[in-house]
Amino acid sequence: MPRILAIDYGLKRTGIAVTDQLQIIASGLTTVASExxxxxxxxxxxxxxxGQVIIGEPRQMNNEASQxxxxxxxxxxxxxxKFPDMPVVRVDERFTSKLAFQSMIDGGLNKKQRQNKALIDEIAATIMLQDYLSRKMI
Structure with missing residues (x-):
């Protein structure tokens, strides 16, 4: 079974997460420079x-598009x-960065480690992908 890949695209950095081959578990892959x-x-x-790429769609609280x-x-x-045959699914990415930061706190990372914005982006992509997988299984 092909993997599902999630992209948390940002101005400077892009967090990337991917599923296992059974599409059960989302794991952070890396963060790369957006260019x-x-x-x-x-x-x-x-x-x-x-087999599929998930890309975050930023929304405000009133459901309008963000900046x-x-x-x-x-x-x-x-x-x-560039990849015309790759299916793309857009998903709501509200709160993923905040959830990523909170998961770093919950995971016991110290203040210096929590300042790693690349890690936050990678975790945000993972959260977005795991949420997608959870909804897909319902």
Whole structure:
């Protein structure tokens, strides 16, 4: 069974998470510089079978698009142009960064470790993917 990959795209960094081959568990893969993410994904797709990509859709509390939505929408267009056969699912990414930070606290990471924004992005992608998997199984 192919993996599902999640992307938490940001202005500077992009967090990436991926499922196991049975699509049961989401795990953080890495964080890459946003300007290199398409090259990273191209390399990853040649090494691993990925059947679907989840990309966060930033929303405000009133369900309107957030300020970063246009930037992420432009990334989605570039992604789909580069990988036209890869199915893309957009998912609500509200609170994933806050949940990621809280999970770092709950996990016992010290203040210096919690300042690692790359780790926050990777955990946010993992949370987004695990939430998607949970909803998919219902």
């Amino acid at each position: 290199t993410v398409l090259d990273f994904l191209s390399d990853y797709f040649t090494k691993e079978k990925v 970063s939505a246009a930037m992420i929408d432009a990334f989605v267009v570039r992604f789909q142009n």
